[in-house]
Amino acid sequence: MIESTLSPEAAVFREVIPAGDWWIHEIKKGQALRILDLEGNQAADTLFFSAADPTERYSADRTIQEQAALYLTTGTKLMSTQGNALLTITADTCGRHDTLGGACSRESNTMRYAHDTECMHACRDSFIRGAQEWNIEMNKRDLGPNINFFMNVPVTPDGQLSFADGISAPGRYVEMRAEMDVVCLISNCPQLNNPCNGWNPTPVEILIFQLNHVAPSSKETRSPNHICP
Amino acid sequence: MISHSLLHQRTLHGAGMWSAVVSRGKRLRLTDIDGGANVGMLLYNALERTERYNMPDTLKGQHIFYLRAPYCLHSDMGRLLASITHDDAGWHDTVCGHSDAARVLAKSGENNYQNARNDWNRNGRDCFLIELGKWGLGKKDLVPNLNLFSKVVSDEKGHLSFVSGNSKPGDSIELRFEIDTLVVLNTCQHPLDPDPVHRHRRVKLEVSAGDPPASDDPSLTVRPENLRAWENNQTYHTLRF
Numbered sequence: 001m002i003e004s005t006l007s008p009e010a011a012v013f014r015e016v017i018p019a020g021d022w023w024i025h026e027i028k029k030g031q032a033l034r035i036l037d038l039e040g041n042q043a044a045d046t047l048f049f050s051a052a053d054p055t056e057r058y059s060a061d062r063t064i065q066e067q068a069a070l071y072l073t074t075g076t077k078l079m080s081t082q083g084n085a086l087l088t089i090t091a092d093t094c095g096r097h098d099t100l101g102g103a104c105s106r107e108s109n110t111m112r113y114a115h116d117t118e119c120m121h122a123c124r125d126s127f128i129r130g131a132q133e134w135n136i137e138m139n140k141r142d143l144g145p146n147i148n149f150f151m152n153v154p155v156t157p158d159g160q161l162s163f164a165d166g167i168s169a170p171g172r173y174v175e176m177r178a179e180m181d182v183v184c185l186i187s188n189c190p191q192l193n194n195p196c197n198g199w200n201p202t203p204v205e206i207l208i209f210q211l212n213h214v215a216p217s218s219k220e221t222r223s224p225n226h227i228c229p
Numbered sequence: 230m231i232s233h234s235l236l237h238q239r240t241l242h243g244a245g246m247w248s249a250v251v252s253r254g255k256r257l258r259l260t261d262i263d264g265g266a267n268v269g270m271l272l273y274n275a276l277e278r279t280e281r282y283n284m285p286d287t288l289k290g291q292h293i294f295y296l297r298a299p300y301c302l303h304s305d306m307g308r309l310l311a312s313i314t315h316d317d318a319g320w321h322d323t324v325c326g327h328s329d330a331a332r333v334l335a336k337s338g339e340n341n342y343q344n345a346r347n348d349w350n351r352n353g354r355d356c357f358l359i360e361l362g363k364w365g366l367g368k369k370d371l372v373p374n375l376n377l378f379s380k381v382v383s384d385e386k387g388h389l390s391f392v393s394g395n396s397k398p399g400d401s402i403e404l405r406f407e408i409d410t411l412v413v414l415n416t417c418q419h420p421l422d423p424d425p426v427h428r429h430r431r432v433k434l435e436v437s438a439g440d441p442p443a444s445d446d447p448s449l450t451v452r453p454e455n456l457r458a459w460e461n462n463q464t465y466h467t468l469r470f
Contacts, residue, residue: 055367055368055369056368059326059373060284060285060324060373061284061324061325061326061327061373061374062326064324064325064326064389065325065326065332065420065421068388068389068390068421069386069387069388069389070324070383070387070389071386071387081368081371082329083329083331083332096387100284100285100288100289100294100324101285101288101289102283102284102285102286102289103285105286105305105306105307107305107306107307107308107461108283108286108290108303108305108307109307110307110457110461111286111290111303111307111308111454111457111458111461112289112290112454114457115457115460124305139279140279141279141369141370142369144372144373145283145284145285145372145373153289155294155383155387156294156383156385157382157383157384157385159293159294159295159320159382159383160292160293160294161288161289161292161293161294162292163289
């Protein structure tokens with residue numbers, strides 16, 4: 001558990017993402033992104049892309065390979081498909097985060113739970129809409145396995161895997177420093193069929209900080225690319 | 230074990246690469262001739278290539294961290310791409326991805342084509358991209374792959390260890406395809422294999438004819454999720470063909 005030295009008042013950008021919504025925004029190199037679990041046990045499904053070339057994107061397998069470990073926490077480098085660090089986690093009051101579980105989709109819900117769950121809102125639909133709005137060239141092909149901040153997916157030494165009750169709580173957060181200009185796409189998970197959101201999806205708050213020099217006096221305006229579904 | 234007629238066979242040498250469309254019901258058997266092989270593999274719906282092997286859905290759908298018989302390989306669309314119908318090694322990794330040129334250079338040193346000719350060191354990323362390129366696919370389509378024959382275990386804190394010697398000479402794995410599938414594979418070393426020597430191990434590849442499974446097939450009954458995914462395959466096939 002490593003706390004941040006940054007005060008929320010110093011943020012250059014703050015926005016609450018309601019449960020089930022998506023959010024997409026650029027984080028510049030030298031900025032820090034904080035994701036705050038407002039009410040506890042809320043999975044924030046998160047993808048990153050290089051702002052310069054979105055075919056370079058977050059890679060769950062490359063991140064696992066780099067640290068030879070499954071869970072993400074302070075010190076983890078979030079690696080790209082091309083072997084570059086996109087961001088580094090610099091503070092974490094939750095303790096660990098998942099990158100094996102991927103996102104829920106309406107299609108995988110039919111496989112995992114029941115055919116009649118197909119109508120239920122799911123992260124992959126949010127990711128598709130966010131990617132489409134950000135860049136006309138982006139679509140489902142751009143969606144690799146994501147990070148599930150605040151989600152607990154323990155793996156046992158004999159190779160079992162489960163979705164366990166969250167280890168997050170109200171007010172816990174994770175903070176990361178951008179190592180290049182990146183685009184962050186979040187689906188604030190609407191899943192109701194397992195305990196990843198404590199059976200009750202809730203909002204998360206986004207804070208962006210400017211590192212290494214005095215923060216601007218006025219807060220950034222809302223990104224023109226943000227269009228709520 | 231093979232009761233079905235053999236349609237095609239070849240042996241991959243060096244950092245061998247192979248890609249092919251294999252239709253529903255056919256079997257692909259891979260045999261680790263020398264022991265200690267690694268086969269990096271990706272699968273796509275041959276007709277809709279945005280549908281592809283999905284590591285998270287495969288793992289969470291079956292509550293497993295690794296693959297073995299009789300488990301299935303799931304796509305991102307709630308369907309099955311393939312089932313593991315035979316397996317000697319008993320543990321196949323799918324979370325560690327593949328090597329790239331920088332990683333191979335850092336671990337094994339310079340061994341380029343100019344000096345070593347076809348004994349040069351190759352890497353999983355380049356091999357995947359080369360074969361994907363031949364089917365109109367590319368960087369966007371490169372997702373976490375299977376590492377057949379390789380075993381990586383996690384401790385309680387999530388730290389990973391590569392287990393050497395998981396696959397013995399002659400061990401084989403057989404996949405039955407549940408949908409017409411584009412198979413893309415290579416025999417590059419596993420990215421966490423600590424062996425500093427970039428070894429090339431031979432893998433025999435055989436494709437044989439076969440039929441789709443019955444609904445009481447072990448791969449479908451091992452998890453209720455697999456049966457529901459199979460029902461999604463049936464809907465897809467009914468509507469399409």
